[in-house]
Amino acid sequence: MEKKQKKRKWLKWVLGTLGVLVAIAVIGLIYVNAYIGKSKPVINGELNVSVLDEDVTVTRDDIGVPHIEAQSDADLYRAQGYVVAQDRLFQMDLSRRQASGRLAEAVGAAAVDTDKFFRTFSLRDAAEKSWEGYDDESKQVLEWFAEGVNAFIDEAKEEDTLSYEFSLLGYEPEEWTPVDSLAIGKFMAYDLGGNWSSLAVRHWALGEFPEAKAKELFIDYPEDAPAIIEANINSQVKVAGEFDASLVPNEFNGSNNWVVSGDKTESGMPLLADDPHLGLSTPSIWYQMHLQSPEQNVSGVIFAGVPGIILGHNEEVAWGVTNVGPDVQDLYIETPNPEDPTQFRYEGEWEQAEVRDEPIKVKDGETVDFEVVVTRHGPVISELLYEEEDPGAVFSMQWTALEPTLELQAVLGFNKASNWEDFETALEDFQAPAQNFVFAGTDGTIAYKANGRIPIRKTGDGQLPVPGDSADYGWEGYVPFDELPTVVNPENGFIATANNEVVDDSYEYHITDFWAQPYRYKRIAEVLEASDNLTAEDMMELQMDKKNLYAEEFLADMIEAVRAESDDYEEELAILAEWDQVDAADQAAPLMFHKWMKQLPHTLLEDSFPEDVYELMPGKNHITDAMMRDSFAGNDGTWVSEYGGVGKWLTDALETSLTEIEDEFSGDPEDWKWGEYHQLTFPHPLAGASPIFESILNPDPVALGGSNITVQAAAFDEQGNVDHGAAWRFVADLSDLSSAHHIVGPGLSGHVKSDFFHNQVGKWAEGNYHETTIDGSAEGSTLTLTAE
Numbered sequence: 152m153e154k155k156q157k158k159r160k161w162l163k164w165v166l167g168t169l170g171v172l173v174a175i176a177v178i179g180l181i182y183v184n185a186y187i188g189k190s191k192p193v194i195n196g197e198l199n200v201s202v203l204d205e206d207v208t209v210t211r212d213d214i215g216v217p218h219i220e221a222q223s224d225a226d227l228y229r230a231q232g233y234v235v236a237q238d239r240l241f242q243m244d245l246s247r248r249q250a251s252g253r254l255a256e257a258v259g260a261a262a263v264d265t266d267k268f269f270r271t272f273s274l275r276d277a278a279e280k281s282w283e284g285y286d287d288e289s290k291q292v293l294e295w296f297a298e299g300v301n302a303f304i305d306e307a308k309e310e311d312t313l314s315y316e317f318s319l320l321g322y323e324p325e326e327w328t329p330v331d332s333l334a335i336g337k338f339m340a341y342d343l344g345g346n347w348s349s350l351a352v353r354h355w356a357l358g359e360f361p362e363a364k365a366k367e368l369f370i371d372y373p374e375d376a377p378a379i380i381e382a383n384i385n386s387q388v389k390v391a392g393e394f395d396a397s398l399v400p401n402e403f404n405g406s407n408n409w410v411v412s413g414d415k416t417e418s419g420m421p422l423l424a425d426d427p428h429l430g431l432s433t434p435s436i437w438y439q440m441h442l443q444s445p446e447q448n449v450s451g452v453i454f455a456g457v458p459g460i461i462l463g464h465n466e467e468v469a470w471g472v473t474n475v476g477p478d479v480q481d482l483y484i485e486t487p488n489p490e491d492p493t494q495f496r497y498e499g500e501w502e503q504a505e506v507r508d509e510p511i512k513v514k515d516g517e518t519v520d521f522e523v524v525v526t527r528h529g530p531v532i533s534e535l536l537y538e539e540e541d542p543g544a545v546f547s548m549q550w551t552a553l554e555p556t557l558e559l560q561a562v563l564g565f566n567k568a569s570n571w572e573d574f575e576t577a578l579e580d581f582q583a584p585a586q587n588f589v590f591a592g593t594d595g596t597i598a599y600k601a602n603g604r605i606p607i608r609k610t611g612d613g614q615l616p617v618p619g620d621s622a623d624y625g626w627e628g629y630v631p632f633d634e635l636p637t638v639v640n641p642e643n644g645f646i647a648t649a650n651n652e653v654v655d656d657s658y659e660y661h662i663t664d665f666w667a668q669p670y671r672y673k674r675i676a677e678v679l680e681a682s683d684n685l686t687a688e689d690m691m692e693l694q695m696d697k698k699n700l701y702a703e704e705f706l707a708d709m710i711e712a713v714r715a716e717s718d719d720y721e722e723e724l725a726i727l728a729e730w731d732q733v734d735a736a737d738q739a740a741p742l743m744f745h746k747w748m749k750q751l752p753h754t755l756l757e758d759s760f761p762e763d764v765y766e767l768m769p770g771k772n773h774i775t776d777a778m779m780r781d782s783f784a785g786n787d788g789t790w791v792s793e794y795g796g797v798g799k800w801l802t803d804a805l806e807t808s809l810t811e812i813e814d815e816f817s818g819d820p821e822d823w824k825w826g827e828y829h830q831l832t833f834p835h836p837l838a839g840a841s842p843i844f845e846s847i848l849n850p851d852p853v854a855l856g857g858s859n860i861t862v863q864a865a866a867f868d869e870q871g872n873v874d875h876g877a878a879w880r881f882v883a884d885l886s887d888l889s890s891a892h893h894i895v896g897p898g899l900s901g902h903v904k905s906d907f908f909h910n911q912v913g914k915w916a917e918g919n920y921h922e923t924t925i926d927g928s929a930e931g932s933t934l935t936l937t938a939e
Contacts, residue, residue: 190307190314191904192237194932198306202229202298203938209234212931214921215899215907218441227444228292228458230936232299232327235438238900238907239455240303241316242434244324245836246456247331250338251275252511257322259514270509271523273530273553274341278333281555289560293329296458300327314902316837322514327456335456336559340552342429344584346613347480347532347548349665352768354482354616355390357383360759363789368774369614371664379611382618386484386544388533390764406473407694407862407877409647409675410589410597412640416685418886421591424690425462425471426877428864433835433848433909434901437879439893441925442566449566450891450925452879455901459562462881464891466925467569468592469883473648475585477605477662478612479551481626483528483619484544495526495547496620502527528619529553547619549626551604552583571596571639578602579632587648591885599646601636601653604629605662612661630660644683647675649862665770670700670860687884691892694880695918696862697734702744705776706732708783709747709801716798723809723820734863736826736856743823745858746808749869751775754804755790826854828871831916833897833909850897850909853916863918880920892920 194211207221207230217234221227236243248254252270254262269275282290304324307313317323356365357380406427413419429436437452442460451463462471488494494501505525510518524531526547533545557580564577570592578588578600585603590596606626611617617624636653638646650667678693679685710724723743730740752771755778760768781788782797794800816823835848855873857863866875883891896915900907914921923929 187315188904190312191902192900194934197935197937199939200233200302200936201939202302203936205938207936209934209936210929210931212929215910216439216441216923218929220443222445224444224446225295227442228295229299231442231458232296233303233936235455236300236303238902239434239438240324241314242901243456246335246338250334255511255513257320257514260516263511263513263519266511267521268535270521271530271532271535272341273523274337275334277553278330278337281333281557282330284555284557285560289563290329292458292563293332293559296332297327297329332457333559335454337552339454340584343474344479344552346478346665347482348767349769350482350616351390351546352764353614354383354388355764358387367778367788367790370770370773371614379615379617382484383615388484388544388546407649407671407675408471408473408587408589409645409679410591411679411685412597412644413595415644415683418884420886421595421597422685422687422690423469423471423589423591423883424694424881426694426880427472428875428877431833431874431876431878431896433833433897435878435895435897437895439895439899441923443925447567448925450923457559459559460566461562464883464888465566466888468574468590469885469888470565470574470588470590471881472586472588474650475587475601475603475662476650476665477585479585479606481549481613482546482616483549484616485526485531485547485619486544493524497527498622526619546616551606556582558582570594571598575600587653589646593885593888597640597646599638605660607660614664645679647672647679649675668701668773668860671862673700674698674862687882687892690882691918691920693862697856699732699734699858699861701860702732705779706744712798712801713805716802720805720809726820734825734856734858734861736829736854737824739820739823741825741858742812742828746812747805748772750804750808754807755794755800826856829855829867829873830871831855831873833912848903850912853912855916889926890922890924893923894920
């Protein structure tokens with residue numbers, strides 16, 4: 152009896168203790184929930200915003216798109232700044248900090264190297280220089296927008312309603328400035344306009360491999376520039392070291408866009424479609440909104456922190472972009488003075504470089520002294536690649552985006568354009584990054600322009616670093632605006648781009664040799680050519696198209712090569728041979744094919760490179776694709792021959808990729824599914840801090856079809872996470888511009904408690920668009936911003 156009583160007492164104590172712990176946990180959860188909830192954006196009722204001249208109405212529709220109606224442009228942009236800050240202030244603050252090299256102030260020593268990188272790339276410096284070139288009207292817009300952002304910041308600080316991320320990191324946001332908006336624009340130029348890493352890797356290869364092996368790593372070997380090749384061999388800059396390749400923009404940053412004339416549509420009016428491909432994250436890189444004042448009525452998307460509407464439509468025109476991807480970054484081999492490393496040889500003399508002191512403040516740590524050295528060509532970037540005292544040669548970088556540019560001025564012109572003439576005039580101010588613009592007007596015009604600053608080089612074609620000590624090298628201006636590739640109302644009735652080659656050999660000027668693989672463009676053109684009765688629904692369906700033309704080109708020859716080499720893998724090869732070459736989530740063949748293709752460069756190239764140089768090298772599959780084409784034509788190159796032939800190479804790569812699949816997915820190959828590997832996640836920047844944050848801030852993974860080479864763009868990392876694609880999809884029917892079709896994944900709000908945080912994840916995966924109106928008919932939650 153005594154033992155039973157002791158047992159009951161022990162059990163009672165355990166249960167009581169557990170009850171207390173559960174109660175504490177519940178109270179903690181209630182507190183955390185309430186704490187996080189108090190910063191949730193207010194979207195109903197009234198809020199006083201003292202910077203306004205008159206009241207402004209903000210209606211968030213059922214998908215979360217804010218429709219802002221103001222009585223003047225001044226109040227429109229003030230309200231835009233306020234509303235975007237409601238939903239995205241933390242994202243805005245991180246964006247300006249990253250662009251300016253000031254992340255370490257917020258997150259600590261772990262961000263110092265990232266700050267050094269972006270201080271060296273000089274985005275903030277370029278933004279400050281650009282500010283001086285803006286006209287008074289554009290400066291005023293930037294100032295109005297900043298007023299609205301700061302009104303929200305002041306209110307949130309006063310009422311202790313800053314979003315929870317600031318509390319987690321232990322800091323408060325500073326006042327917003329117009330240059331902050333321009334710095335975010337410069338960051339997007341960085342994300343879309345880089346080729347310096349290609350030059351660095353090719354330079355390394357020329358010093359490391361025999362010329363025949365190095366030549367095969369080029370997209371187009373510059374055989375007509377022996378002096379440049381000799382300079383790269385004789386003046387080696389160290390590239391291999393400890394470089395963090397994750398800082399290099401993703402090579403899949405691209406896009407699809409197209410425009411169709413009324414001759415090929417059911418309505419008899421043009422159709423326009425655009426889906427820019429950038430990183431997929433929570434919150435989205437894009438923020439969708441509708442802006443209306445007596446002077447304009449425009450709808451589309453912006454980058455959080457930038458005023459106006461970058462891409463979208465107004466009542467008379469619609470427009471969209473893809474990345475041209477021209478060679479706009481050149482590396483120069485600079486020779487420093489052994490007696491003074493801030494001087495560099497130029498035309499036989501030592502020339503003093505600019506030296507900018509850039510001390511990096513570190514949260515909970517000591518300030519790190521840092522200098523940026525800028526030659527006549529641009530900043531010295533070699534210290535980003537390695538640390539070495541007294542180098543014999545270093546790289547400096549010349550880049551169009553480091554010059555004063557006026558992109559926001561162009562955007563404000565787009566917003567009020569009424570025809571192609573207005574729009575093209577505005578394009579003159581859009582200088583970096585270079586973009587393929589497609590345009591449609593209610594007058595029936597369709598048009599295209601590859602727009603932006605594209606350098607004209609004195610010598611060379613931008614494929615290799617050039618000597619920095621001679622006036623024989625460098626830029627002598629840009630391709631004239633009137634000579635940029637332009638098409639208006641073509642006879643075939645459509646214009647499409649997908650980062651593919653947009654000019655042929657007859658074009659006078661060099662743009663680049665590193666175009667995207669052509670498969671997305673070919674599929675778009677194939678569909679558009681096949682019909683003269685196209686609708687907006689057809690355009691949306693095409694944006695979700697999963698046909699794999701990459702497999703159509705290569706797969707049969709790959710299967711034949713393996714079968715000639717080995718009697719193994721017949722079951723897997725049979726599945727691949729019978730595949731309809733659609734990257735469907737429920738099929739096995741796309742999983743095998745894409746894992747195989749991704750493995751090919753690893754098998755052939757990786758062991759010959761230092762790890763960081765291999766990671767730095769873009770276009771690996773471009774290189775191995777060219778090698779396969781040559782081998783299938785009977786011309787094994789040096790790399791393939793030394794490996795043992797194309798059959799051995801492809802068989803070994805297949806074996807490795809199948810082993811990886813079998814390790815992750817057991818069972819019969821017929822039961823494997825592409826979507827079990829290829830998964831959409833939309834990761835939040837704080838999700839990596841703990842599994843709890845990940846479960847709260849990231850949506851549940853979604854099995855996804857498509858891939859990096861299908862029109863439904865869904866590029867993926869080595870773990871299968873879909874990390875790049877069309878975060879925003881857009882279709883406009885010019886027969887009725889009172890509305891247009893959109894998807895913004897994963898949602899519009901950056902606040903975890905908002906109904907609009909992850910509400911478009913499933914819609915994005917399935918292609919379920921929402922219709923956004925601009926005719927005043929939007930219904931939803933209405934917030935009135937009142938003036939004093």
